[in-house]
Amino acid sequence: MSTPTSTPMSTGTSSASGSASTPVSTSSVDNILFATYVLISLASLTGLFSIYRLISSAARYIRRLTCLNNDTQMYFRMPNIWFGRVKKHLLYAPLFRSRHMQELQLLGRWGIGVLPTRFQTIFLTLVIGMNVALCATGIEWSQAGSPNMLDHLRNRAGTLAVVNLIPLVIMGGRNNPLIQGLKISFDTFNLVHRWFGRIIVIEAIVHTISFTVKAVKLAGWNGIQAELHSSKLIISGFIGTVGFVFIILHSSAILRHAFYETFLHMHILVVILVFAALYIHLDGLQQLIYVQIAITSWAIERAIRLALMIYRNAGRGGTVATIEPLAGDAIRVTIKMARPWDYQPGQYMFLTLPSIGLWTSHPFSVAWSATEECLDSEKGLARNRQDILALQQTTISAVIRRRDGFTNALYKKAEKARGRLTMTAMVEGPYGGLHSLRSYGSVLIFAGGVGITHQVGYVRDLVAGFANGTVATRRIMLVWIIQSPEHLEWIRPWMTAILALDKRRDVLRVQLFVTRPRATKEIHSPSATVQMFPGRPNIDTLVGLECEAQVGAMGVSVCGTGALADDVRMAVRKRQGVANIDFVEESYSW
Numbered sequence: 001m002s003t004p005t006s007t008p009m010s011t012g013t014s015s016a017s018g019s020a021s022t023p024v025s026t027s028s029v030d031n032i033l034f035a036t037y038v039l040i041s042l043a044s045l046t047g048l049f050s051i052y053r054l055i056s057s058a059a060r061y062i063r064r065l066t067c068l069n070n071d072t073q074m075y076f077r078m079p080n081i082w083f084g085r086v087k088k089h090l091l092y093a094p095l096f097r098s099r100h101m102q103e104l105q106l107l108g109r110w111g112i113g114v115l116p117t118r119f120q121t122i123f124l125t126l127v128i129g130m131n132v133a134l135c136a137t138g139i140e141w142s143q144a145g146s147p148n149m150l151d152h153l154r155n156r157a158g159t160l161a162v163v164n165l166i167p168l169v170i171m172g173g174r175n176n177p178l179i180q181g182l183k184i185s186f187d188t189f190n191l192v193h194r195w196f197g198r199i200i201v202i203e204a205i206v207h208t209i210s211f212t213v214k215a216v217k218l219a220g221w222n223g224i225q226a227e228l229h230s231s232k233l234i235i236s237g238f239i240g241t242v243g244f245v246f247i248i249l250h251s252s253a254i255l256r257h258a259f260y261e262t263f264l265h266m267h268i269l270v271v272i273l274v275f276a277a278l279y280i281h282l283d284g285l286q287q288l289i290y291v292q293i294a295i296t297s298w299a300i301e302r303a304i305r306l307a308l309m310i311y312r313n314a315g316r317g318g319t320v321a322t323i324e325p326l327a328g329d330a331i332r333v334t335i336k337m338a339r340p341w342d343y344q345p346g347q348y349m350f351l352t353l354p355s356i357g358l359w360t361s362h363p364f365s366v367a368w369s370a371t372e373e374c375l376d377s378e379k380g381l382a383r384n385r386q387d388i389l390a391l392q393q394t395t396i397s398a399v400i401r402r403r404d405g406f407t408n409a410l411y412k413k414a415e416k417a418r419g420r421l422t423m424t425a426m427v428e429g430p431y432g433g434l435h436s437l438r439s440y441g442s443v444l445i446f447a448g449g450v451g452i453t454h455q456v457g458y459v460r461d462l463v464a465g466f467a468n469g470t471v472a473t474r475r476i477m478l479v480w481i482i483q484s485p486e487h488l489e490w491i492r493p494w495m496t497a498i499l500a501l502d503k504r505r506d507v508l509r510v511q512l513f514v515t516r517p518r519a520t521k522e523i524h525s526p527s528a529t530v531q532m533f534p535g536r537p538n539i540d541t542l543v544g545l546e547c548e549a550q551v552g553a554m555g556v557s558v559c560g561t562g563a564l565a566d567d568v569r570m571a572v573r574k575r576q577g578v579a580n581i582d583f584v585e586e587s588y589s590w
Contacts, residue, residue, distance in 0.1 A: 031155050032286055034134045035163035041130060042167055045123075046178065053183050063553065064439035067472035073441040073552025079580040088576035092583050093118040098570045101587055102562035106254070113253040114562065116191060124195050131199050135160055135206070147214050154210035161203035162278065162287050165294035168196040173301035174350070174431060175308075183434045187587050194251065201248045208241045236281035243274035261360050261405060271298075305428060313338050313426045316393075321353065321425035325414040327486035329402035330450065333364070334395060335425055341394040342430070343369035345437075345457035346586065349396070349429035356409050361428060363588055365559075367453035368397040368460075368494045396427075399490045401450040435584050437462060438471040441552020444543065446568050447480045448560020449487070454586050455480075455559055456491055459508065460498050467502040474551040476508045479537060481564065483516045485523075505529055513537045539564075543571040547579045554579060559586040 067073045094100040095115045103111045116124065135156055140149040170176055172193040179186055215224050227234045247270055256263050275295050282288040313319040316338045324332045333351070343366060350361040371392050402411040414421050437443050437458055447455040459478055465471030482488070488495075498504065512532040517523055525531040543556065558568040565585055572583040 030138060031159040034137070034156065035159050035287070035290065037134060038130065038160065038163050039166065042127075046182070049182050049184075053181075057183075060436070060439040064472045067439070067441060067552055068469060070472075071474060071551070073472065073474070076441065076552040077550055077580055079577055081577050084577035084580075087583075088573045090119050090122075091117075092569060092573050092576075094566070094569070095121050098566050100562075100569065101565040101585070110254045111257055120188065120191065124192070127192075127195070128199060131160055131164070131203070135203065145213070147217070150210045150214040154207050154214070157203045157210065158207040159287050161200050161207060162282070162290045162294075164196055164200050164203070166290060166297065168193060168200060169294045169297045169301075171196065173298075174428075175301050175304045179431075180434070185434060185587075186431065197251070198248060201244045204241050204244045208237070211237075233281055236277045240274050240277040240281055243270050243277060246270055247274070261357070265359065309426060309428050311339060312341075312428065315339070319425045319427055321351075321423055323410065323414040323417075323421040323423065324419075325411065326399070327489055328484060329411065330487075330490055331400045331402070331407075331411055331414055332397065332490065333400060334397045335427060337394040337396060337427065339394075340371075340392060341369065341396055343394070343396065343457070344430070344433035345461045346435055346454060347430040347433040347457075348454075348588070349398070349427050349431065351398070352426040352428070353410065353423055354426070355423050356413065357406055360406055361426075362406050363431075364398040364400055365432075365453040366396050366430065367399055367456050367491065369457075370395045397494075399450055399453045435557070437555045437557065437584075438465055438473065439553065440555035440582070441472050442475040442546060442550045442554040443473055443477070444546045444554065444556045445476070445478045446539070446556070446558040446560060446564060447478070448558075448564040449482060450490070451559035451561075451564075451586075452480050452491055455557065456494055456498070458557065460494075460501075463498055463501045463504050463508050466507045467504075472552060474507065475546070475549065477542075477546055478508070478510045479513070479542060480510070481513045481515065481537065481560065483514070485514055485517065485532075488512070499530070511537070511542075539567040540571045540574070543568070543575065547575055547581065550579060550581075552580075554581040555584060556581060557584040557586070562587075 063076055067076065095118055099115055100117055101114055103114050106112050135153075139153050139156065140146065143149045170178070171189040174186065176186070176189055178184065179189060212224065215227075224234075228238060247267065250263060250266060250270075275291065275298075278291045279288070279295070282291055319338050320336045322334045322336075324334070326332055335351075348363050348365045350363050352358070352361040371394055400407055400410070402408055438461070443458075443462060445455050445458060455478065459476065462471055462473045462476050466473055466476075495510075498508070508529065510530045512530075513536060514523060514532065514534055515536055517534050520534070523532050523534050547554065556568060556572050558565050565587065569583060569585065572581055575581055
């Protein structure tokens with residue numbers, strides 16, 4: 001008669017040969033109950049945050065409607081002292097003093113990630129604490145090392161590991177429905193995704209060690225070696241654990257940043273392998289349902305992405321990109337879409353250029369969008385609204401700064417063409433566009449370098465809305481920090497269009513800061529509303545001056561380097577409780 005054992009990732013109890021499973025025990029029922037606690041807790045937090053987002057969205061909508069014909073907006077200028085403290089010390093606060101988006105570096109050379117905010121840290125601490133508590137509760141710690149204690153710890157850790165796969169998969173998807181529902185960026189969900197991954201790996205290791213210690217005590221290392229050659233449960237569990245450990249090692253920030261395409265492809269392949277191993281490993285056990293849900297969620301998200309990719313790019317001649325090299329190691333990409341694109345400020349896309357890399361897609365902010373009539377002699381003149389929409393073609397544009405890998409290869413190809421280069425493209429999106437600035441009486445927009453591509457859409461939207469009377473905005477200040485005046489060429493055609501908009505001078509001011517001018521004659525201000533300065537701006541002073549002249553509620557948005565974002569965050573936090581001021585940060589990391 002064989003001695004009852006368990007496999008490295010098993011969450012129930014099985015015979016050594018893996019041929020039969022024992023009846024469900026009270027311990028197994030507790031494990032399922034604790035797994036349910038995980039899902040209920042996460043669902044409850046999601047529900048609470050949904051309520052908060054619903055209330056805040058309703059308040060912004062009412063504020064916008066109320067201020068459409070109100071030029072002073074004095075009521076909305078007054079701060080809420082209590083909520084200001086919450087924003088200062090919790091919602092906007094870095095983990096420690098001021099550093100959040102400025103990347104930490106190892107030996108001053110390799111980026112190892114950023115520190116989470118204080119609110120993110122509290123959430124992650126709660127998730128980690130919940131897993132530790134559920135993993136430790138009810139375990140016979142007084143009988144440390146006993147077979148009974150090791151069985152319970154093994155089953156508990158394994159169950160928690162597989163149930164955490166569900167939030168792991170959901171939060172790692174580009175089409176995660178919670179992004180739009182909760183107005184939380186993919187960047188934040190990606191952070192939580194990585195931490196859930198770390199939790200799962202630790203639980204898988206605890207599960208495997210618990211099995212190994214017991215098995216060695218009962219049958220020795222020779223017994224484990226024999227089962228590794230004979231039991232598919234143990235083999236699949238071993239593969240699953242090794243796969244988890246590999247994923248956590250190759251997902252380090254240093255490797256992700258240095259070899260992003262390789263990391264992404266390896267990540268997907270190993271995830272598929274781990275899912276397959278877990279499916280075999282848990283066959284016949286109650287915990288298999290969690291793996292099935294995770295696999296189904298992952299497959300649905302991938303299917304949605306594929307369907308959207310086909311819809312966006314198939315038909316009407318396909319999607320075509322025109323590449324134009326610019327000064328300052330940049331490229332302007334203008335894309336004629338096969339299908340209409342309902343552009344909103346703050347959106348981004350994933351761009352694939354098959355001639356550069358068929359299996360690589362990279363995120364870029366959509367800086368500009370235009371709709372033009374696509375003449376088709378076969379269709380003739382438009383007779384109704386449906387015909388008009390069918391004849392419209394959306395053009396979206398982005399500016400891409402030359403880096404390593406994909407962007408470097410694209411820049412070299414465009415430069416070699418010595419002019420405009422046209423190629424087939426595939427666009428996935430739109431993503432983002434989570435924040436609207438239309439309810440703020442005053443808007444202060446910061447951009448650093450190519451970060452202007454995220455902000456220029458907001459400027460056009462607000463200036464046009466002011467002229468049409470559809471926004472609450474009465475003051476707009478754009479602050480753009482660049483290294484050289486030649487970088488102005490990146491968005492010159494778009495800024496020319498914005499500066500020509502009706503009533504632009506009544507609402508928009510632009511300040512350009514050139515940090516590395518070659519000569520003082522390069523620094524000149526075209527007008528009183530468009531000014532150029534040498535050096536770096538004093539962020540705190542600029543925010544303070546805008547607060548003094550503030551109309552209604554004030555929104556401050558930033559997209560740029562980590563250091564710039566941290567400086568703007570600090571300046572906004574200092575004025576909580578003194579002014580009604582909100583902070584919007586745009587970033588994308590992987």
